[in-house]
Amino acid sequence: MHERTKRSRGLAGELNRALDSVELEVHYQPIVRLGDTRPTAVEALVRWMHPTRGLLMPLEFVPIAEAIGLMEQLGAWVLRQACADMAAHAPDLDLCVNVSDAQMIGPGLVATVLDTLVDTGFSADRLVLEVCERTVVPDLVLLGRALTALQTLGVRVALDDFGAGFSSLERLSRLPLDIMKIDACLVRNLADDENDRRIVHAIVALAHSLDLSVVGEGVETVRQCEVLQEVGCVLGQGYLFGRPAPVASLPQWAARGDLIRLQTDHIDTTVNVTDDGIDSDYGQSPSTGSHAGAGIPIRLETDRITAVTI
């Protein structure tokens, strides 16, 4: 049997146990205002601290969870854990949580979200649910109704990874959205590729014309950060501002008065975030570089900050 297949089968048997134990963890990656790098939100990203195999990334176990029908359970666990963590450590930051297709299709999502908010005390208007652009939910009317039901709770909805899939304009037109997240694949070459710059400029303008906030994903260099601001993008997420980190990182990001330093001395710009074990629904791979060093503080222009609604 192929080694990978054997490994997957072994993990499938263990995933049920992991959901009932303390092996799963939620890590948090900051989303910042590009102008001054102040965090306004974090995205919750699940990790599996396997007792013998070490840290497992979502790409290794989310497909297994999908295959054995555990995605609703896994998604609900991440949502509850993240809301509880945020209520305890960072109630003034927004929280972005990925929602899988299985959760969207399932009948219990609204009730799950409502119960979680009530039980954890996390504010609904701080919660953003991210729906992947590549979601396979075929019925946009049905999907739109589900999203509207979530919004009636006070929760906002983000279209995740825009530009990585078919980028259907019908989805933008038909779905009730609050936020658009531009996929890292469009941000990666922003500094060097004039076509990508023009495309991102047009996407940002389109999003703003639809009253959507825009987040640039996968920001790894200062130049990418600058170009995003030049084309009107206000918010960003990526290794330049912070890698996904355990719950202990939340108080630091919640202290809005303390600017995150741009850690330019350990940014590995060769990391390809789409080829490095990334599951765009459920998070990014861990650091491959050293976290040592104090970093070089960089002051960026702040006069481009406009409305920040995330």
Ligand SMILES: [Ca+2]
């Ligand atoms: Ca996401």
